[in-house]
Amino acid sequence: MGLDLLIVDAHGRDREGIAAFFERQGHRVTATDDAREGQALVRERFFPLVLVDVDVEPWGGLEFVTFVRGQSPRSEVVLLTVRRAWDVAVGGYRRGAVEVVFKDQSDAPRLTELVERVARRWAGDGAGVENLAAEAKQLLDEMLARMLDMSQHVPATQSRLETMPQGSVRVAVVDHEPRVQQAIAAAAAASRGSAAAFEVTALPSGGAALDALSGAPPDVLVTRDDLLDLPGTTLVTGLAERAPDLLAVVYGAAEGGGAQATIYEEGHAVRTVRPLADPAPLVREVCTLVERAAAAVARRRLMDLFRLEHSDLLRRYALLRGRLDEEARVRGGGG
Structure with a gap:
């Protein structure tokens, strides 16, 4: 029985060669050169095995591994690389x-044996049911997401949302010097009354930030890297454990001189902005993250309303999904 295999690799020759090889072995291969398309494919259907190149654009293979493990926990992911680098291997396993x-x-031979091993596991007794359960969970999640999206366009929903507390995006700026704090505060003042309005909390140190924010993390964290008491990256990691959806910017000195800012999503660095001759580019990045956070805040309000109006549907959804999870654990020997 062939395996449904996804390959995400920007190197055309490698991607086509690997795909052709496993198709000859009788597997059903889907291949793409773009991580965004790969994400869409993982959301649409279940792949027992995903092969991803470490250099795939636009976020890199490590981020794609994290995405697959969160989106489709039953999928196994293999990281492909041309570099025999210790940090790549450690990052992949982590x-x-x-x-x-x-x-x-x-x-x-190792890759071939791994694919065959996964294929044998999914071809065993009950594998069809396990595959079906995994696809059913993904379909349930997608249906819920689409229902939420559709409901926000219903006039009655819009009217009810207008009566709910609006809530603005919360931005925390951590720096013992005022320059960046003042620039971001000015942008916050200019945003008042807009759909992307935000409020700023200024804090002088990492310790003060942990004390003030641990109980209620901000939507966006902006921090200097060389704080007086701890690295800004440590602050990001600590708060991301409490708020997995945290968006963050860490700014500081760049190698070779000048300054740079690194953007973090869900605790992981996704891109770097350089150079930073003044706070203006940093403020623009913050405003971009605020727009994303504002969309998330609006979605949370919609979900709160959806819970109020469709509590029985959501209860049945949670029960069915829990039963599917339990069935998967029992079949996998974890129960």
Whole structure:
């Protein structure tokens, strides 16, 4: 029985060669060169095995591994790389990859054996039911998301949302010097009355930030990296454990001189902005993250209203999804 296999690799020759090889072995292969398309595919259907290149655009293979493990926990992910680098291997395993495979002939047998092992597992007794349960969970999640999206366009829903507390995006700025805090505060003042309005809390140190924000993390964290008491990256990690959806900007000195800012999503660095000659580029990045956070805040309000109006539907959804999870644990030997 063939395996549904997804390959996400920007290197055309590698992608086509791997796809052709496993198709000849009888597997059903879907291949793409773009991580965004790969994400859409993982959301649409279940793949027991995903192969992703570490350099895939636009976020990189490590971030894609994290996405798959969160979106489709039953999928196994293999990180492909041409670099025999210790940090790549460690990063892959830490994100949840089952293997890190090098793109050369010496590792080809290992990749082939891994694919066959996963195929055998999914071809065993009950595998069809397990596959169906995984797809059912994904379909339930997608149906709920689409219902939420549709409901926000209903006039009656809009009217009820207008009666609910609006709530603005909360931005925390951590720096012992006032320059960046003042620039972001000015942008917050200018945003009042707009759909992307936000409020700013200024804090002088990492310790003060942990004390003030641990109980109620902000939507967006902006922090200097070389704080007086701890690195800004440590602050991001600590708050992301309490608020997985945290968006953050860490700014500081760049290698070779000048300054840079690193953007974090869900506790992971996703891109770097340089150079930073003045606070203006940093403020623009913050405003972009605020727009994203504002959309998330609006969605949370919609979900709160949806819970009030469809509590029985959501209760049945949670029960069914829990039963599917329990069935998967029992079949997997975890129950």
